[in-house]
Amino acid sequence: MSSGRNTTQRNRDRYRIRATHAACGICGDTIDYTLPHTDPRSFVVDHVIPLAKGGPDRIENKQAAHRDCNSTKRARIIAPIVKRSGSLH
Ligand SMILES: [Zn+2]
Numbered sequence: 482m483s484s485g486r487n488t489t490q491r492n493r494d495r496y497r498i499r500a501t502h503a504a505c506g507i508c509g510d511t512i513d514y515t516l517p518h519t520d521p522r523s524f525v526v527d528h529v530i531p532l533a534k535g536g537p538d539r540i541e542n543k544q545a546a547h548r549d550c551n552s553t554k555r556a557r558i559i560a561p562i563v564k565r566s567g568s569l570h
Contacts, residue, residue, distance in 0.1 A: 506544030
């Protein structure tokens with residue numbers, strides 16, 4: 482399965498980014514890496530150039546971010562796309 486290999490690579494990138502204990506690439510605040518993944522301030526991997534915008538799924542395009550920062554950024558990027566495709570109806 483090609484998706485299996487992809488997931489492994491993603492996990493590896495995630496581990497490498499987590500190991501740097503970097504600050505959030507979106508808001509610049511530090512991240513508490515001990516928080517459970519359900520916490521809005523927990524660590525997630527953010528794509529600097531979103532996949533939806535054609536960004537590569539590679540570590541060079543990934544950074545640490547807070548979960549809530551990531552979802553805010555995602556909403557800002559996805560919303561115009563939904564709006565545009567909605568106008569096709
Ligand atoms: Zn943040």
